[in-house]
Every structure is written in C-alpha cells, then in structure tokens.
Amino acid sequence: MKRFIMQNNAIRIILITIFWLLIYQMLYMYIDNDIYIPSIQSILKEIVNIFTNKEQLIDIIFTVGRMIMGSTISIIAAIIIAVICASTTYIFDFVKPAMAILKTAPSIVLIIISLIWLDAEDLPVIICVAMCLPIMFSNIVYGILNIDKVHLDFVKVYNIKKKNVYSYLYISLLKPYFISGVNTIIGISFKVIIATEILALPKYGIGKRIYDSKLYLKTDEMLAWTVIVIVASLLIEKYFNKFATKRVKVIV
Amino acid sequence: MILLKNIYKSYGEENVLKGLNLEIRENKITCIIGKSGIGKTTLLSILANIEQIDSGEIINNNHKISFVFQRDTLLPNTKVIDNFKYILGEIYDKEKLGTLIDKYLEKFEMAEKKYEYKENLSGGMVQRIKIIQALLYPSDILILDEPFKELDEEMKEILVTELKKINKTIIISSHDLDLVKNIADDIVELK
Numbered sequence: 329m330k331r332f333i334m335q336n337n338a339i340r341i342i343l344i345t346i347f348w349l350l351i352y353q354m355l356y357m358y359i360d361n362d363i364y365i366p367s368i369q370s371i372l373k374e375i376v377n378i379f380t381n382k383e384q385l386i387d388i389i390f391t392v393g394r395m396i397m398g399s400t401i402s403i404i405a406a407i408i409i410a411v412i413c414a415s416t417t418y419i420f421d422f423v424k425p426a427m428a429i430l431k432t433a434p435s436i437v438l439i440i441i442s443l444i445w446l447d448a449e450d451l452p453v454i455i456c457v458a459m460c461l462p463i464m465f466s467n468i469v470y471g472i473l474n475i476d477k478v479h480l481d482f483v484k485v486y487n488i489k490k491k492n493v494y495s496y497l498y499i500s501l502l503k504p505y506f507i508s509g510v511n512t513i514i515g516i517s518f519k520v521i522i523a524t525e526i527l528a529l530p531k532y533g534i535g536k537r538i539y540d541s542k543l544y545l546k547t548d549e550m551l552a553w554t555v556i557v558i559v560a561s562l563l564i565e566k567y568f569n570k571f572a573t574k575r576v577k578v579i580v
Numbered sequence: 581m582i583l584l585k586n587i588y589k590s591y592g593e594e595n596v597l598k599g600l601n602l603e604i605r606e607n608k609i610t611c612i613i614g615k616s617g618i619g620k621t622t623l624l625s626i627l628a629n630i631e632q633i634d635s636g637e638i639i640n641n642n643h644k645i646s647f648v649f650q651r652d653t654l655l656p657n658t659k660v661i662d663n664f665k666y667i668l669g670e671i672y673d674k675e676k677l678g679t680l681i682d683k684y685l686e687k688f689e690m691a692e693k694k695y696e697y698k699e700n701l702s703g704g705m706v707q708r709i710k711i712i713q714a715l716l717y718p719s720d721i722l723i724l725d726e727p728f729k730e731l732d733e734e735m736k737e738i739l740v741t742e743l744k745k746i747n748k749t750i751i752i753s754s755h756d757l758d759l760v761k762n763i764a765d766d767i768v769e770l771k
Contacts, residue, residue, distance in 0.1 A: 478649055478651045478652075478653055479653065479655075481625075481628075481630045481649070482647075482649065482653045484629075484630060485628050485629075485630065485645055485646070485647045486646070486647075486667045486717060487644075488666065488667055489670050491670075492665075492666055492667075492669060492670065496655055496658065496662065496665075496666040497655060497666070500655040500656050500657045500658045501655070501656065503657055
C-alpha cells in the first residue's frame, strides 16, 4: 500500500513537472526570442557548463556557505535573544521595535546603507542575519510565551530544575516553532544573499554570476543559476526537515 | 493537618470559593466531590500553591506536593522514560530511578510502553503515566484531580489499592461516588 502511494506520488510529480515544462516550451516557441525566454535545452546546457567549471563551483560553494553561516548565526542569536526576552519583559519591550524595524525595512535599503560602511565580502551574511533574525526570533519568543500554563504550573509544583526545564520542556514544546522558523528562513536567506551579492559584488558568489549574465544579456545562464538556487534551497529544506522531524533524543 | 479558614477566591466577576472552611487530616485520604465548575480544581490548586487566595487563611500549608493535574502534563514528542527523567532525574540516582520506573510501570501494566512516545499513548495510558510520576515524586501530600477519569475498571482498582497503601496525606477530587466511598477517610462536598 505504502509503495503504491509513493509510486502514485512520483507519477504525480513527474506529470506536474511535464505540464509546466510544456507551458514554458509553448511560451518559448510563441515569443521566439532567446534573450526574453531561452530554450530549455540551452538552460540545461548552461547548468552542465556551471557544474563542469571549477570557478563557478566555487561561486556555488561561497553562496551556499554564506547561506548556512547567515542562517546559523540567525538561529543561535534568535534563540538567545528570545530566551532573554521571554524571561524579562522590559528587555522584550526594547527588543520588539528593533525586530519590527528589521522585519519591515525593505532589504534593498539595508543593503545600500550597509554598502557604505561594510566590506562587500561580509555584507551578504550580515544582511542575511538582519533579515532572518526577526523571523526566527518571533517564532521562538511566541513559542515560549505560548507555553501552556499547565506546563508552567507542573514545573512549579514539582520544583523542576532549570536545566531540565530547558532540556526537556523547551525542546519538546518549541520544536514545531523552531522547524517552522527554519523552513521560512531557508528560502529567504538564499534570496537575500543573492540580492546582496548582486549589489555588493563580492569576489565569489552566485549573485555576481547572475549580475554578469544580466550585463551580457545571457538569460539562459541567469535562469540556469536560478534553477541551481531553487534546487539547492529545496534540498537544504528537505534534508533539514528529514533531520528535524526525527524524534529529539534528550541528552542530560 | 491543614486548616483552611474562610477562603475566598474569584476569577474576575465569578466567585468560585465563598468563605470555605476545611480541615484536612494528616495521612488520611480526603475526597472532594461536587458538581462541575463548583471549584474543586481551584481548591486543589490553592492547596498546591498554584493559585493564590483572595482572602482567608491557610494554616500549615508548606509541604512538598505531588499533583496529578486533570489536564495533560506529559511533554509532547518525548518518550515515557524521559517524562520520568524530566521530574525525577535530579531526585534519584540513575539506577534507583530505573528500578522504580520499571516497578511502577509493571504495576500499572505499562512496562512495554517505557520507550514509547507520548503521542502513541491512549488517554488512559497518559493518565497512568501522570499518576506514576506523582507516586514516585517524594512528597508529603499527594493531590489528584479527577485521577479515575479515562481509567478502566481494572486500573481504577489498582490505583485505589495503591493509594490505600500510601502513608501520606492524599487529597482527591472525583465524580465517581462509589470509588470515593470506597477510598475516602473524609469526604468534602463543595456546594
């Protein structure tokens, strides 16, 4: 039964993919201009080119590395700030507006302002943290604030040690908030890092390559990079979820 | 002995306890009965120091308490064994805790569920784990809010036998009058 469902699912995904590729091909044939819409073949050729070129592989490694670094810093910082804010209301009152500004400020404004006084190599990670931190923070802080009172009463009655409250209660109750936050920031971090790379033009990075392809009107190369980014983002999200949905083994 | 004198407790406009006077005898089983919403859980929460009274006086209420809450207090995404370690890990050494958990799980016919996740337990099983947690916690007073809810007849019997064996102050709220009559040394009806 399980095998049948999986087969069914695979067929469904293949059919949906074929449908969208057909739509793209029809558009390509209708517009008939490789600068506006390049053919699927030329995009695939560009993808192969990218993966056979050492320099371009370094670009991928740099962008993915920045994404992982930016997301990790955001997650760790968000957890620390959220725990402090959840336990001290007046600190939360101070942090709230800062997070709201970061959350609502257009990323392009932050990038341009930061470009004036930051190094192009560091900028993508910093902007990624600035964009992802408030999302992760909101998820975790509201997770902590929404902990059911009965669990807090339980901690009080049984006089449970802080160490156990963190390692058991918080981990088990905040896990869904954490997973949802990370899933959101994986996609956002890629977008922000590439947008920053396009504007800051560091030595290596997918953004720089996309900028070059735009400059020389190489749309097929630009779309090839886009496909790589989407696939990388989906793969990271998939493997994260596979890891995160494994039951947490609490180590005390 | 715990003495409650002229206790008043309200939530907003709703007066839950109005001038309650009560004496709870040491090492006896006191059962609290009464209609739903009459204030049984509020009274137990006051005795467990979870809720504060609006006025009145409680004498001799500084005890170590174990409490079986009416609501689900087990940790989600967590194994049964870790739910025990969560509250008892700092109290017993590893070996003793292991022995105690095994003994009580066996007693409540849950031995095979030791490494099961909470989500895979039925309502009755969750209730049994909550009861075992409270029984294993070294306390002076054991408070149980509707402990027989979700338990089948056999489990009710096992719990009654276990409670009768314990030599500590036990306070139970229940709707099950037959069980209350069977187990209680003192019965308090809230009106």
